[in-house]
Amino acid sequence: MKTLTYSKNIFLPVTDLCRNRCGYCSFRKELKDAHLITRTEAMHLLEEGALHGCSEALFTMGEAPWTISGFESLLTKANVADLLDYLIELCEMALEFGLLPHSNAGLLEPEDLRRLQPYNASMGLMLETTAILGAHAKSPGKRPDLRLQYIARAGRLRIPFTTGILVGIGESMQDREEAISKIAHLHRAFGHIQEVIIQPLDPKPGTALENAPRPETIDLCKTVKMAREILPLEVAIQVPPNLVDPLPLITAGADDLGGISTVTVDGINPDCPWPDEVELHRRLSDYSLRERLPVYPRFIAMGWHGQRTRSQVDFLAGEDGLRAKKYIS
Ligand code: SF4
Numbered sequence: 001m002k003t004l005t006y007s008k009n010i011f012l013p014v015t016d017l018c019r020n021r022c023g024y025c026s027f028r029k030e031l032k033d034a035h036l037i038t039r040t041e042a043m044h045l046l047e048e049g050a051l052h053g054c055s056e057a058l059f060t061m062g063e064a065p066w067t068i069s070g071f072e073s074l075l076t077k078a079n080v081a082d083l084l085d086y087l088i089e090l091c092e093m094a095l096e097f098g099l100l101p102h103s104n105a106g107l108l109e110p111e112d113l114r115r116l117q118p119y120n121a122s123m124g125l126m127l128e129t130t131a132i133l134g135a136h137a138k139s140p141g142k143r144p145d146l147r148l149q150y151i152a153r154a155g156r157l158r159i160p161f162t163t164g165i166l167v168g169i170g171e172s173m174q175d176r177e178e179a180i181s182k183i184a185h186l187h188r189a190f191g192h193i194q195e196v197i198i199q200p201l202d203p204k205p206g207t208a209l210e211n212a213p214r215p216e217t218i219d220l221c222k223t224v225k226m227a228r229e230i231l232p233l234e235v236a237i238q239v240p241p242n243l244v245d246p247l248p249l250i251t252a253g254a255d256d257l258g259g260i261s262t263v264t265v266d267g268i269n270p271d272c273p274w275p276d277e278v279e280l281h282r283r284l285s286d287y288s289l290r291e292r293l294p295v296y297p298r299f300i301a302m303g304w305h306g307q308r309t310r311s312q313v314d315f316l317a318g319e320d321g322l323r324a325k326k327y328i329s
Helices: 039-051 071-077 083-096 110-119 144-156 173-190 217-230 246-252 277-283 297-302 307-316
Strands: 003-015 056-061 100-104 122-124 161-167 193-200 236-238 256-260 288-291
Touching: 003 039, 003 083, 039 083, 056 083, 083 100, 083 110, 083 307, 100 110, 100 307, 110 122, 110 144, 110 307, 144 161, 144 173, 161 173, 161 217, 173 193, 173 217, 193 217, 193 256, 217 236, 217 246, 236 256, 256 277
Parallel strands: 003 056, 003 256, 003 288, 056 100, 100 122, 122 161, 161 193, 193 236
Antiparallel strands: none
């Protein structure tokens, strides 16, 4: 029986201020409306996550908000001196609540990536595409070469890494193939890619791509099948079950459902609710559906997860490196 995995997470939006302006994004806010999560808000979410048996604290934020004039006012309001120091403080807070941090903080300086590593079970950055697209015309951080360099840097640091492509933003099937091939190449060089997300666009009102067609299931299946043929078998292919019916995509080769939550919405696609965990098990009863941690078993075995996450990983993982059954709520 094929094994499928997922993790139980909470989504913590550290800040929605971002230097990029992607043509499909409704997460980013202008400075006047932007928010930096407070310690009280983070603590409340982490407490809820712990109560609901989650194992992953997904920290995400807009890219390089410190490059935006006026950003300091956000820090001052939340009584924060430095954003990276604060993210580390939040990661430590997550670990105190028994949750394993997974940070996706956009492109970071090498030194900042190195500073975050010990506090994270794994980290991530979507490649999205290697094509030059109109959707990224106002997003300097979405230059494919920069993102590929960053993923390589994470590989050199031996950070278990999540990346992926965004489907339906104007790219062709050939572009998708090129992006997946480049990810496969980086994995062959460094061995650090744990999963590749095939993420369909959810067109949002008020964005440049609001009228873009939603990717069709058949197109997503072809993409998953192509990715499975290109990527080494140890790299999981993840599909988000709140954006697409996972069943046909599993048949096409997907084997992971990513993070789902009973506590927080998908902050990037807030109108797409997570499926109920019990319902998911019922619908996928032909498969062995197992809960995993935000770090995959082989990276636990190799000791690649952050130094400060080790005792909590040891506590949560079973002998096979997936989440021990006795801790499922
Ligand atoms: S998708 Fe991410 S990088 Fe692009 S504008 Fe939104 S928050 Fe910024």
